[in-house]
Amino acid sequence: MSMRIDELDAHIIELLQNNGRMMYKDIAAVANVSLPTAKARIKRLKELGVIKRFTVVLDSEMLWGRVRAFVLAKVNLLDIETLKEKAAQMAEVRNFYIVTGDRQAFLDLELEDIRDLPKFIAERLSKELGLSDFNILTISNVIKEGYNVQVKPYTSLRFRCDFCGAVIYGRPVVQYIDGVRRYFSGNDCAEAFKERVAKKK
Numbered sequence: 001m002s003m004r005i006d007e008l009d010a011h012i013i014e015l016l017q018n019n020g021r022m023m024y025k026d027i028a029a030v031a032n033v034s035l036p037t038a039k040a041r042i043k044r045l046k047e048l049g050v051i052k053r054f055t056v057v058l059d060s061e062m063l064w065g066r067v068r069a070f071v072l073a074k075v076n077l078l079d080i081e082t083l084k085e086k087a088a089q090m091a092e093v094r095n096f097y098i099v100t101g102d103r104q105a106f107l108d109l110e111l112e113d114i115r116d117l118p119k120f121i122a123e124r125l126s127k128e129l130g131l132s133d134f135n136i137l138t139i140s141n142v143i144k145e146g147y148n149v150q151v152k153p154y155t156s157l158r159f160r161c162d163f164c165g166a167v168i169y170g171r172p173v174v175q176y177i178d179g180v181r182r183y184f185s186g187n188d189c190a191e192a193f194k195e196r197v198a199k200k201k
């Protein structure tokens with residue numbers, strides 16, 4: 001399986017970003033390829049994890065009572081996997097990035113009510129995620145907001161090792177573990193990952 005995005009992939013991605021419900025036959029027609037080719041390309045992009053999922057984009061500005069805030073904080077728990085797992089359980093955390101600077105956590109939050117914010121920060125972000133030294137920026141106006149990644153043809157795919165988090169140069173070791181396609185920098189990482197999964201069970 002090629003580890004690059006070609007022109008056809010980029011075209012299909014662009015079509016699906018504009019309309020995630022576009023039918024295979026229409027994609028095939030617009031991209032000027034056969035139906036099986038279009039289907040196979042989309043399947044491949046999903047398997048590679050380039051297409052994570054098909055979702056719905058809402059205009060949160062239209063939903064009354066919601067509050068958006070950015071939070072910068074210090075990271076004390078340095079286990080990225082644990083942070084990922086815990087943050088995945090928090091619907092209020094829309095996006096979470098590790099950034100450079102003295103506060104390494106950058107979170108994009110969305111809550112029902114501004115009055116819930118202090119409690120959410122104290123109980124969830126501080127206690128559960130181990131973050132501290134919060135700098136809170138509430139959003140008053142949205143000037144521009146994007147959700148689509150621009151994809152250019154001939155982009156190489158970049159994989160990170162699912163065990164150690166390192167960027168994988170060359171071909172990743174691919175394994176299906178509990179039905180999920182996983183990428184590793186080597187067999188050592190794959191084995192260590194499987195051991196960790198086994199321990200959690």
Ligand SMILES: [Zn+2]
Pocket residue numbers: 161162163164165166184185186189
């Ligand atoms: Zn690794």
